Amino acid sequence: MANDKFVSQIADIEEDFPRWYTDVVVKTKLVDYGPVKGTMVIRPYGYAIWENIQREIDARFKKAGVENAYFPLLIPMSFMTKEAEHVEGFAPEVAVVTHAGGAKLEEPLVIRPTSETIIGHMMGKWVESWRDLPLRMNQWCNVMRWEKTTRPFLRTSEFLWQEGHSVYATGEEAEAETQDMLHLYEEFAKNVLCMPVLVGRKTEKEKFAGAVATYGMEAMMHDGKSLQAGTTHYMGQNFAKAFGVQFTDKDGALKYGYTMSYGVSTRLIGALIMTHGDQRGLILPPPVAPVQVVIVPIAQKKEGVLEACNALCEALKGEGVRAKVDDSDNSPGWKFNEWEMKGVPVRIELGPRDIEGGKMLLFRRDTCEKCEAALGDTACVKALLNSISRDLYGRAKARMDERIVGANTLGELLDGVNGGNFVRAGWCGERACEDKVKEFAQATARVLDETNDMPVCVCCGKRAKHTVFFARAY
Protein backbone atom coordinates (compact mmCIF):
# COMPACT_ATOMS: atom_id res chain seq x y z
CA MET A 1 0.00 0.00 0.00
CA ALA A 2 3.01 2.27 0.23
CA ASN A 3 2.92 4.50 -2.79
CA ASP A 4 5.54 4.66 -5.53
CA LYS A 5 6.85 8.04 -4.57
CA PHE A 6 7.74 6.78 -1.14
CA VAL A 7 9.15 3.42 -2.17
CA SER A 8 11.42 5.06 -4.73
CA GLN A 9 13.38 6.77 -1.94
CA ILE A 10 15.03 3.48 -1.07
CA ALA A 11 16.99 1.33 -3.54
CA ASP A 12 15.41 -1.97 -4.56
CA ILE A 13 16.16 -4.59 -1.92
CA GLU A 14 16.44 -7.38 -4.48
CA GLU A 15 18.28 -5.52 -7.24
CA ASP A 16 20.76 -3.50 -5.20
CA PHE A 17 20.97 -4.78 -1.65
CA PRO A 18 24.13 -2.84 -0.63
CA ARG A 19 22.52 0.42 -1.68
CA TRP A 20 19.26 -0.56 0.03
CA TYR A 21 21.23 -1.04 3.23
CA THR A 22 23.01 2.31 3.18
CA ASP A 23 19.82 4.10 2.10
CA VAL A 24 17.92 2.60 5.00
CA VAL A 25 20.45 3.21 7.76
CA VAL A 26 20.91 6.83 6.74
CA LYS A 27 17.27 7.72 5.96
CA THR A 28 15.98 6.19 9.18
CA LYS A 29 18.50 8.30 11.10
CA LEU A 30 20.28 5.35 12.69
CA VAL A 31 23.63 6.73 11.58
CA ASP A 32 25.35 9.45 9.67
CA TYR A 33 28.83 9.48 8.21
CA GLY A 34 31.56 11.05 10.32
CA PRO A 35 34.09 13.52 8.92
CA VAL A 36 36.96 11.02 9.16
CA LYS A 37 37.05 8.19 6.66
CA GLY A 38 35.40 5.07 7.93
CA THR A 39 33.83 6.67 10.98
CA MET A 40 30.14 6.86 11.69
CA VAL A 41 27.97 8.83 14.04
CA ILE A 42 25.46 6.62 15.80
CA ARG A 43 22.41 8.86 16.08
CA PRO A 44 19.89 8.65 18.93
CA TYR A 45 17.61 6.20 17.13
CA GLY A 46 20.52 3.89 16.39
CA TYR A 47 22.13 4.28 19.78
CA ALA A 48 18.85 3.40 21.49
CA ILE A 49 18.99 0.03 19.74
CA TRP A 50 22.54 -0.44 20.98
CA GLU A 51 21.46 0.44 24.54
CA ASN A 52 18.76 -2.21 24.35
CA ILE A 53 21.26 -4.76 23.07
CA GLN A 54 23.69 -3.81 25.83
CA ARG A 55 21.06 -4.11 28.52
CA GLU A 56 20.03 -7.58 27.40
CA ILE A 57 23.56 -8.91 27.01
CA ASP A 58 24.85 -7.27 30.15
CA ALA A 59 22.09 -8.87 32.20
CA ARG A 60 23.07 -12.27 30.82
CA PHE A 61 26.75 -11.69 31.65
CA LYS A 62 25.93 -10.61 35.20
CA LYS A 63 23.76 -13.68 35.65
CA ALA A 64 26.67 -15.79 34.44
CA GLY A 65 28.91 -14.18 37.07
CA VAL A 66 30.98 -11.87 34.86
CA GLU A 67 31.94 -8.45 36.22
CA ASN A 68 32.35 -5.24 34.23
CA ALA A 69 35.57 -3.24 34.27
CA TYR A 70 37.29 -0.70 32.08
CA PHE A 71 40.78 -0.77 30.62
CA PRO A 72 42.66 2.08 28.91
CA LEU A 73 42.26 2.97 25.25
CA LEU A 74 46.01 3.32 24.72
CA ILE A 75 48.27 0.29 24.72
CA PRO A 76 52.07 0.44 24.67
CA MET A 77 53.36 -0.76 21.31
CA SER A 78 55.63 -3.22 23.10
CA PHE A 79 52.57 -5.10 24.44
CA MET A 80 51.35 -5.79 20.94
CA THR A 81 54.56 -7.50 19.94
CA LYS A 82 54.61 -9.94 22.85
CA GLU A 83 52.34 -12.48 21.22
CA ALA A 84 53.79 -13.26 17.79
CA GLU A 85 50.65 -14.30 15.92
CA HIS A 86 48.63 -11.53 17.52
CA VAL A 87 50.87 -8.72 16.30
CA GLU A 88 51.10 -10.23 12.86
CA GLY A 89 47.33 -10.38 12.61
CA PHE A 90 46.61 -6.89 13.87
CA ALA A 91 49.64 -4.85 12.76
CA PRO A 92 48.16 -3.93 9.36
CA GLU A 93 45.12 -2.33 10.90
CA VAL A 94 46.22 -0.56 14.06
CA ALA A 95 46.22 3.21 14.47
CA VAL A 96 49.21 4.47 16.44
CA VAL A 97 49.68 7.59 18.52
CA THR A 98 53.21 8.91 18.09
CA HIS A 99 52.89 12.44 19.47
CA ALA A 100 51.30 13.85 22.58
CA GLY A 101 51.71 16.98 24.65
CA GLY A 102 53.47 18.61 21.73
CA ALA A 103 56.33 16.12 21.70
CA LYS A 104 57.22 12.81 20.15
CA LEU A 105 56.54 9.93 22.52
CA GLU A 106 59.31 7.64 23.77
CA GLU A 107 57.20 4.65 22.88
CA PRO A 108 54.37 4.74 20.32
CA LEU A 109 50.92 3.94 21.72
CA VAL A 110 48.47 1.73 19.90
CA ILE A 111 44.79 2.64 19.95
CA ARG A 112 43.29 -0.68 21.02
CA PRO A 113 42.06 -2.89 18.20
CA THR A 114 41.14 -5.37 20.98
CA SER A 115 42.38 -5.61 24.54
CA GLU A 116 43.88 -9.08 25.05
CA THR A 117 47.31 -7.56 25.51
CA ILE A 118 46.59 -4.88 28.07
CA ILE A 119 44.18 -7.12 29.95
CA GLY A 120 46.76 -9.91 29.86
CA HIS A 121 49.26 -7.48 31.35
CA MET A 122 46.91 -6.56 34.19
CA MET A 123 45.91 -10.17 34.78
CA GLY A 124 49.60 -10.89 35.21
CA LYS A 125 49.65 -8.46 38.12
CA TRP A 126 46.38 -9.57 39.69
CA VAL A 127 46.69 -13.32 39.51
CA GLU A 128 48.99 -14.93 42.08
CA SER A 129 47.17 -17.88 43.59
CA TRP A 130 44.70 -20.51 42.47
CA ARG A 131 42.37 -18.67 44.85
CA ASP A 132 42.38 -15.69 42.43
CA LEU A 133 40.92 -17.86 39.72
CA PRO A 134 38.83 -17.77 37.72
CA LEU A 135 39.02 -14.07 36.95
CA ARG A 136 36.19 -13.10 34.63
CA MET A 137 35.79 -9.55 33.36
CA ASN A 138 33.98 -7.76 30.60
CA GLN A 139 34.29 -4.25 29.25
CA TRP A 140 31.99 -2.17 27.06
CA CYS A 141 34.17 0.09 24.96
CA ASN A 142 35.24 1.35 21.59
CA VAL A 143 38.02 -0.13 19.50
CA MET A 144 39.74 1.00 16.35
CA ARG A 145 40.75 -1.02 13.32
CA TRP A 146 41.92 0.82 10.25
CA GLU A 147 39.98 -1.13 7.65
CA LYS A 148 40.35 -0.55 3.95
CA THR A 149 36.69 -0.37 3.10
CA THR A 150 33.95 0.49 5.53
CA ARG A 151 30.18 0.37 5.88
CA PRO A 152 27.98 1.70 8.68
CA PHE A 153 27.70 -0.86 11.51
CA LEU A 154 29.20 -3.69 9.43
CA ARG A 155 32.73 -2.41 9.30
CA THR A 156 33.85 0.99 10.56
CA SER A 157 37.24 2.27 11.67
CA GLU A 158 35.96 2.75 15.18
CA PHE A 159 33.21 0.60 16.61
CA LEU A 160 31.55 -0.15 19.92
CA TRP A 161 31.56 -3.61 21.40
CA GLN A 162 31.91 -5.66 24.51
CA GLU A 163 34.95 -7.80 25.07
CA GLY A 164 34.95 -10.37 27.80
CA HIS A 165 38.19 -11.86 29.09
CA SER A 166 38.65 -14.70 31.52
CA VAL A 167 41.56 -16.56 32.99
CA TYR A 168 41.20 -20.05 34.46
CA ALA A 169 43.47 -22.50 36.18
CA THR A 170 42.79 -25.20 33.62
CA GLY A 171 42.31 -25.39 29.90
CA GLU A 172 39.15 -27.44 30.30
CA GLU A 173 37.45 -24.67 32.26
CA ALA A 174 38.53 -21.97 29.81
CA GLU A 175 37.36 -24.07 26.88
CA ALA A 176 34.04 -24.70 28.60
CA GLU A 177 33.43 -20.98 28.97
CA THR A 178 34.35 -20.47 25.33
CA GLN A 179 31.45 -22.79 24.52
CA ASP A 180 29.15 -21.34 27.15
CA MET A 181 29.57 -17.81 25.85
CA LEU A 182 29.02 -18.95 22.29
CA HIS A 183 25.72 -20.43 23.36
CA LEU A 184 24.86 -17.34 25.39
CA TYR A 185 25.27 -15.34 22.17
CA GLU A 186 23.19 -17.84 20.25
CA GLU A 187 20.35 -17.63 22.78
CA PHE A 188 20.56 -13.83 22.74
CA ALA A 189 20.44 -13.73 18.94
CA LYS A 190 17.38 -15.94 18.92
CA ASN A 191 15.35 -14.38 21.71
CA VAL A 192 16.35 -10.73 21.49
CA LEU A 193 17.32 -10.13 17.87
CA CYS A 194 14.89 -12.81 16.63
CA MET A 195 17.77 -13.93 14.45
CA PRO A 196 18.73 -17.55 13.80
CA VAL A 197 22.46 -18.24 13.67
CA LEU A 198 24.83 -21.06 12.90
CA VAL A 199 27.41 -21.61 15.60
CA GLY A 200 30.57 -23.62 15.47
CA ARG A 201 34.31 -23.71 15.34
CA LYS A 202 36.23 -21.63 12.84
CA THR A 203 38.97 -23.02 10.64
CA GLU A 204 42.65 -22.23 11.30
CA LYS A 205 42.52 -19.71 8.46
CA GLU A 206 39.60 -17.85 10.00
CA LYS A 207 40.61 -17.95 13.65
CA PHE A 208 41.58 -14.99 15.84
CA ALA A 209 45.22 -13.94 15.74
CA GLY A 210 46.84 -15.62 18.73
CA ALA A 211 44.02 -18.03 19.59
CA VAL A 212 44.16 -21.79 19.84
CA ALA A 213 40.58 -22.04 18.66
CA THR A 214 37.95 -19.56 17.55
CA TYR A 215 34.20 -20.14 17.50
CA GLY A 216 31.70 -17.96 15.75
CA MET A 217 28.07 -17.35 15.14
CA GLU A 218 27.04 -16.62 11.61
CA ALA A 219 23.77 -15.13 10.45
CA MET A 220 22.23 -15.26 6.99
CA MET A 221 21.52 -11.88 5.48
CA HIS A 222 18.72 -11.06 3.05
CA ASP A 223 20.97 -11.63 0.03
CA GLY A 224 22.13 -15.02 1.31
CA LYS A 225 25.53 -13.79 2.40
CA SER A 226 26.84 -14.60 5.85
CA LEU A 227 27.71 -12.12 8.56
CA GLN A 228 29.92 -13.03 11.50
CA ALA A 229 27.81 -11.79 14.36
CA GLY A 230 29.92 -12.80 17.33
CA THR A 231 33.02 -14.76 18.25
CA THR A 232 34.55 -16.53 21.21
CA HIS A 233 38.20 -17.51 21.46
CA TYR A 234 40.12 -20.07 23.45
CA MET A 235 43.68 -18.82 23.85
CA GLY A 236 45.21 -21.75 25.69
CA GLN A 237 48.33 -20.42 27.45
CA ASN A 238 49.45 -18.21 24.54
CA PHE A 239 48.60 -14.89 26.16
CA ALA A 240 49.25 -16.11 29.71
CA LYS A 241 52.82 -16.95 28.72
CA ALA A 242 53.31 -13.71 26.78
CA PHE A 243 52.16 -11.63 29.75
CA GLY A 244 53.26 -13.74 32.67
CA VAL A 245 49.81 -14.68 33.95
CA GLN A 246 51.04 -17.19 36.53
CA PHE A 247 49.64 -18.59 39.75
CA THR A 248 50.68 -20.94 42.49
CA ASP A 249 48.41 -23.96 42.36
CA LYS A 250 47.11 -26.07 45.23
CA ASP A 251 50.09 -28.40 44.79
CA GLY A 252 52.52 -25.51 45.25
CA ALA A 253 53.63 -25.49 41.61
CA LEU A 254 53.84 -22.24 39.61
CA LYS A 255 51.60 -22.54 36.57
CA TYR A 256 50.42 -20.44 33.68
CA GLY A 257 46.72 -19.67 33.44
CA TYR A 258 44.48 -20.40 30.48
CA THR A 259 42.64 -17.47 28.92
CA MET A 260 39.66 -16.97 26.66
CA SER A 261 37.81 -13.97 25.23
CA TYR A 262 34.53 -13.22 23.53
CA GLY A 263 32.89 -10.27 21.82
CA VAL A 264 29.95 -8.84 19.96
CA SER A 265 29.80 -5.39 18.44
CA THR A 266 27.52 -2.76 16.96
CA ARG A 267 27.70 -4.97 13.90
CA LEU A 268 24.73 -6.77 15.47
CA ILE A 269 22.63 -3.77 14.49
CA GLY A 270 23.67 -4.25 10.88
CA ALA A 271 22.88 -7.93 11.21
CA LEU A 272 19.33 -7.45 12.40
CA ILE A 273 18.68 -4.84 9.71
CA MET A 274 19.89 -7.15 6.95
CA THR A 275 18.06 -10.13 8.41
CA HIS A 276 14.59 -8.66 8.88
CA GLY A 277 14.34 -5.57 6.63
CA ASP A 278 12.10 -5.30 3.59
CA GLN A 279 11.43 -2.86 0.74
CA ARG A 280 9.79 -0.36 3.07
CA GLY A 281 12.84 -0.22 5.33
CA LEU A 282 13.62 -1.51 8.79
CA ILE A 283 11.71 -4.17 10.68
CA LEU A 284 12.97 -3.98 14.24
CA PRO A 285 12.55 -6.92 16.60
CA PRO A 286 10.34 -5.78 19.50
CA PRO A 287 12.91 -6.58 22.23
CA VAL A 288 15.38 -4.01 20.84
CA ALA A 289 13.07 -1.54 19.08
CA PRO A 290 13.53 1.94 20.63
CA VAL A 291 9.84 2.54 19.98
CA GLN A 292 7.74 -0.62 20.14
CA VAL A 293 4.39 1.01 19.56
CA VAL A 294 3.75 4.29 17.78
CA ILE A 295 0.32 5.83 18.16
CA VAL A 296 -0.77 7.91 15.18
CA PRO A 297 -3.68 10.23 15.91
CA ILE A 298 -6.11 10.81 13.05
CA ALA A 299 -7.61 14.27 12.79
CA GLN A 300 -5.60 15.13 15.86
CA LYS A 301 -6.99 18.65 16.21
CA LYS A 302 -10.47 17.30 16.79
CA GLU A 303 -11.53 17.31 20.39
CA GLY A 304 -10.53 14.31 22.47
CA VAL A 305 -8.25 12.65 19.92
CA LEU A 306 -4.88 13.59 21.36
CA GLU A 307 -6.19 13.06 24.87
CA ALA A 308 -7.23 9.51 23.96
CA CYS A 309 -3.87 8.87 22.29
CA ASN A 310 -1.93 10.12 25.30
CA ALA A 311 -4.03 8.09 27.69
CA LEU A 312 -3.41 4.94 25.65
CA CYS A 313 0.31 5.75 25.50
CA GLU A 314 0.52 6.14 29.27
CA ALA A 315 -1.35 2.89 29.77
CA LEU A 316 1.12 1.06 27.52
CA LYS A 317 4.12 2.64 29.23
CA GLY A 318 2.65 1.53 32.53
CA GLU A 319 2.79 -2.02 31.21
CA GLY A 320 6.45 -1.62 30.28
CA VAL A 321 5.85 -1.06 26.58
CA ARG A 322 8.02 1.53 24.83
CA ALA A 323 5.23 3.62 23.32
CA LYS A 324 5.09 7.04 21.70
CA VAL A 325 2.45 9.35 20.27
CA ASP A 326 3.39 11.05 17.00
CA ASP A 327 1.61 14.38 17.40
CA SER A 328 3.73 16.16 14.80
CA ASP A 329 2.06 18.27 12.11
CA ASN A 330 2.65 15.73 9.37
CA SER A 331 -0.29 14.03 7.70
CA PRO A 332 -1.31 10.56 8.85
CA GLY A 333 -0.11 9.04 5.57
CA TRP A 334 3.28 10.61 6.04
CA LYS A 335 3.53 9.24 9.56
CA PHE A 336 2.51 5.74 8.45
CA ASN A 337 5.30 5.61 5.91
CA GLU A 338 7.86 7.21 8.17
CA TRP A 339 7.34 4.81 11.07
CA GLU A 340 7.16 1.84 8.77
CA MET A 341 10.52 2.83 7.30
CA LYS A 342 11.85 3.17 10.84
CA GLY A 343 10.72 -0.34 11.62
CA VAL A 344 8.43 0.27 14.59
CA PRO A 345 6.83 -3.15 15.25
CA VAL A 346 3.29 -1.96 15.98
CA ARG A 347 1.36 1.13 14.93
CA ILE A 348 -1.92 2.10 16.48
CA GLU A 349 -4.21 4.39 14.48
CA LEU A 350 -6.64 6.26 16.65
CA GLY A 351 -9.22 8.73 15.31
CA PRO A 352 -12.68 10.06 16.12
CA ARG A 353 -14.37 7.02 14.55
CA ASP A 354 -12.42 4.61 16.75
CA ILE A 355 -12.91 6.60 19.92
CA GLU A 356 -16.64 6.73 19.30
CA GLY A 357 -16.73 2.97 18.69
CA GLY A 358 -14.38 2.17 21.57
CA LYS A 359 -11.87 0.57 19.21
CA MET A 360 -8.34 1.02 17.94
CA LEU A 361 -6.66 -0.10 14.73
CA LEU A 362 -3.46 -2.12 15.09
CA PHE A 363 -0.92 -2.44 12.29
CA ARG A 364 1.95 -4.92 12.56
CA ARG A 365 5.07 -3.93 10.64
CA ASP A 366 6.39 -7.41 9.88
CA THR A 367 3.39 -8.55 7.83
CA CYS A 368 1.79 -5.12 7.24
CA GLU A 369 -1.53 -6.56 8.40
CA LYS A 370 -4.15 -4.53 10.23
CA CYS A 371 -6.60 -5.66 12.87
CA GLU A 372 -8.99 -4.07 15.35
CA ALA A 373 -8.93 -4.27 19.10
CA ALA A 374 -10.85 -2.73 21.97
CA LEU A 375 -9.53 0.73 22.79
CA GLY A 376 -7.10 0.48 25.70
CA ASP A 377 -6.59 -3.28 25.49
CA THR A 378 -2.91 -3.25 26.42
CA ALA A 379 -2.78 -7.02 26.87
CA CYS A 380 -3.69 -7.42 23.22
CA VAL A 381 -0.86 -5.09 22.19
CA LYS A 382 1.66 -6.97 24.31
CA ALA A 383 0.50 -10.26 22.86
CA LEU A 384 0.91 -8.85 19.38
CA LEU A 385 4.48 -7.74 20.16
CA ASN A 386 5.23 -11.26 21.35
CA SER A 387 3.84 -12.90 18.26
CA ILE A 388 5.80 -10.50 16.07
CA SER A 389 9.00 -11.58 17.83
CA ARG A 390 8.10 -15.23 17.45
CA ASP A 391 7.12 -14.85 13.80
CA LEU A 392 10.21 -12.82 12.90
CA TYR A 393 12.39 -15.59 14.23
CA GLY A 394 10.25 -18.28 12.65
CA ARG A 395 10.37 -16.73 9.21
CA ALA A 396 14.10 -16.05 9.37
CA LYS A 397 14.77 -19.58 10.59
CA ALA A 398 12.65 -21.18 7.89
CA ARG A 399 14.37 -19.04 5.31
CA MET A 400 17.84 -19.99 6.52
CA ASP A 401 16.99 -23.69 6.72
CA GLU A 402 15.59 -23.55 3.21
CA ARG A 403 18.76 -21.98 1.96
CA ILE A 404 21.27 -24.42 3.37
CA VAL A 405 22.14 -26.76 0.54
CA GLY A 406 24.60 -29.64 0.31
CA ALA A 407 27.40 -29.93 -2.24
CA ASN A 408 29.75 -32.72 -3.25
CA THR A 409 31.72 -30.86 -5.90
CA LEU A 410 33.12 -27.37 -6.43
CA GLY A 411 30.59 -26.86 -9.23
CA GLU A 412 27.69 -27.62 -6.90
CA LEU A 413 29.21 -25.38 -4.26
CA LEU A 414 29.48 -22.51 -6.75
CA ASP A 415 25.86 -22.98 -7.85
CA GLY A 416 24.83 -23.00 -4.22
CA VAL A 417 26.48 -19.74 -3.25
CA ASN A 418 25.47 -18.10 -6.52
CA GLY A 419 21.89 -18.90 -5.55
CA GLY A 420 22.33 -17.10 -2.24
CA ASN A 421 22.66 -20.22 -0.13
CA PHE A 422 24.89 -21.48 2.62
CA VAL A 423 26.57 -24.60 1.32
CA ARG A 424 27.17 -27.58 3.58
CA ALA A 425 30.08 -29.63 2.32
CA GLY A 426 32.84 -31.99 3.32
CA TRP A 427 36.40 -30.74 3.73
CA CYS A 428 39.64 -32.65 4.06
CA GLY A 429 41.08 -30.08 6.47
CA GLU A 430 43.85 -28.88 4.13
CA ARG A 431 44.42 -25.14 3.78
CA ALA A 432 45.00 -25.57 0.05
CA CYS A 433 41.45 -26.80 -0.46
CA GLU A 434 40.00 -23.99 1.64
CA ASP A 435 41.93 -21.48 -0.48
CA LYS A 436 40.78 -23.15 -3.66
CA VAL A 437 37.14 -22.83 -2.64
CA LYS A 438 37.68 -19.14 -1.97
CA GLU A 439 39.29 -18.62 -5.34
CA PHE A 440 36.75 -20.69 -7.24
CA ALA A 441 33.52 -19.58 -5.59
CA GLN A 442 34.47 -16.48 -3.54
CA ALA A 443 33.11 -18.41 -0.57
CA THR A 444 34.77 -18.97 2.79
CA ALA A 445 34.42 -21.55 5.52
CA ARG A 446 32.11 -19.90 8.02
CA VAL A 447 31.91 -22.54 10.73
CA LEU A 448 32.41 -26.28 11.11
CA ASP A 449 29.24 -28.28 11.67
CA GLU A 450 29.11 -30.44 14.80
CA THR A 451 27.25 -33.00 12.77
CA ASN A 452 30.09 -34.29 10.65
CA ASP A 453 28.49 -36.50 8.01
CA MET A 454 29.78 -35.39 4.63
CA PRO A 455 32.04 -38.18 3.35
CA VAL A 456 34.37 -36.45 0.88
CA CYS A 457 36.15 -33.13 0.48
CA VAL A 458 34.20 -30.85 -1.85
CA CYS A 459 37.47 -29.73 -3.40
CA CYS A 460 39.91 -32.65 -3.65
CA GLY A 461 37.52 -35.58 -3.23
CA LYS A 462 39.63 -37.18 -0.50
CA ARG A 463 38.08 -38.40 2.72
CA ALA A 464 36.53 -35.47 4.61
CA LYS A 465 37.63 -34.63 8.13
CA HIS A 466 35.02 -31.94 8.71
CA THR A 467 31.63 -30.82 7.51
CA VAL A 468 31.75 -27.11 6.80
CA PHE A 469 29.23 -24.35 6.12
CA PHE A 470 30.63 -22.36 3.20
CA ALA A 471 29.18 -18.99 2.21
CA ARG A 472 30.01 -15.64 0.75
CA ALA A 473 30.49 -13.33 3.66
CA TYR A 474 30.43 -9.66 4.60
Added chain:
RNA sequence: CGAGGAGUAGCGCAGUUUGGUAGCGCGCUUGGUUCGGGACCAAGAGGUCGUGGGUUCAAAUCCCGUCUCCUCGACCA
Protein backbone atom coordinates in the same frame (compact mmCIF):
# COMPACT_ATOMS: atom_id res chain seq x y z
C1' C B 1 45.90 -0.91 -2.45
C1' G B 2 43.33 -2.35 -7.63
C1' A B 3 38.65 -1.34 -10.88
C1' G B 4 34.41 1.73 -11.55
C1' G B 5 31.26 6.02 -10.17
C1' A B 6 30.31 10.82 -7.80
C1' G B 7 31.43 15.84 -5.46
C1' U B 8 26.68 22.43 -7.58
C1' A B 9 21.39 25.13 -1.29
C1' G B 10 19.96 20.54 4.34
C1' C B 11 18.76 16.13 0.66
C1' G B 12 18.19 14.47 -4.59
C1' C B 13 19.66 16.40 -9.13
C1' A B 14 20.02 19.66 -13.95
C1' G B 15 23.55 22.96 -16.02
C1' U B 16 29.83 21.27 -18.15
C1' U B 17 29.86 18.74 -24.83
C1' U B 18 29.80 24.62 -27.36
C1' G B 19 33.08 29.55 -21.12
C1' G B 20 28.98 34.93 -20.69
C1' U B 21 23.77 37.33 -14.33
C1' A B 22 23.65 29.67 -10.55
C1' G B 23 18.57 26.66 -11.60
C1' C B 24 14.68 22.67 -10.49
C1' G B 25 12.19 19.17 -7.03
C1' C B 26 11.87 17.88 -1.99
C1' G B 27 12.86 19.79 2.73
C1' C B 28 13.07 24.39 5.90
C1' U B 29 10.52 29.38 7.90
C1' U B 30 5.74 32.29 8.47
C1' G B 31 0.36 32.50 7.92
C1' G B 32 -4.12 29.93 6.56
C1' U B 33 -7.13 25.67 5.10
C1' U B 34 -6.50 20.29 5.92
C1' C B 35 -5.91 15.30 8.48
C1' G B 36 -8.41 7.09 7.86
C1' G B 37 -1.75 5.76 3.24
C1' G B 38 3.98 10.81 2.12
C1' A B 39 -2.46 17.17 1.66
C1' C B 40 -3.10 22.26 -0.47
C1' C B 41 -2.61 27.73 -1.08
C1' A B 42 0.31 32.16 -0.34
C1' A B 43 4.73 34.60 1.03
C1' G B 44 9.97 33.87 2.32
C1' A B 45 15.14 32.25 3.67
C1' G B 46 19.13 29.49 1.87
C1' G B 47 25.00 28.28 -2.75
C1' U B 48 32.72 31.99 -2.74
C1' C B 49 29.60 25.08 -7.71
C1' G B 50 35.03 19.76 -2.77
C1' U B 51 39.84 22.19 -2.82
C1' G B 52 44.72 24.54 -4.81
C1' G B 53 46.82 26.43 -9.08
C1' G B 54 46.66 27.64 -14.46
C1' U B 55 44.39 29.50 -19.33
C1' U B 56 40.94 33.76 -20.41
C1' C B 57 38.25 40.28 -20.82
C1' A B 58 35.25 36.39 -18.39
C1' A B 59 35.48 29.52 -15.50
C1' A B 60 30.48 25.32 -12.22
C1' U B 61 31.99 24.75 -17.52
C1' C B 62 38.67 24.19 -20.44
C1' C B 63 43.87 22.32 -18.41
C1' C B 64 47.05 20.34 -14.24
C1' G B 65 47.32 18.86 -9.19
C1' U B 66 44.96 17.37 -4.75
C1' C B 67 41.16 15.78 -1.08
C1' U B 68 36.73 13.26 0.12
C1' C B 69 32.64 9.93 -0.42
C1' C B 70 30.03 5.58 -2.64
C1' U B 71 30.01 0.50 -5.10
C1' C B 72 32.88 -3.91 -6.34
C1' G B 73 37.52 -6.79 -5.27
C1' A B 74 42.07 -8.19 -1.78
C1' C B 75 42.14 -7.54 4.34
C1' C B 76 38.74 -7.85 8.69
C1' A B 77 33.89 -7.88 14.28
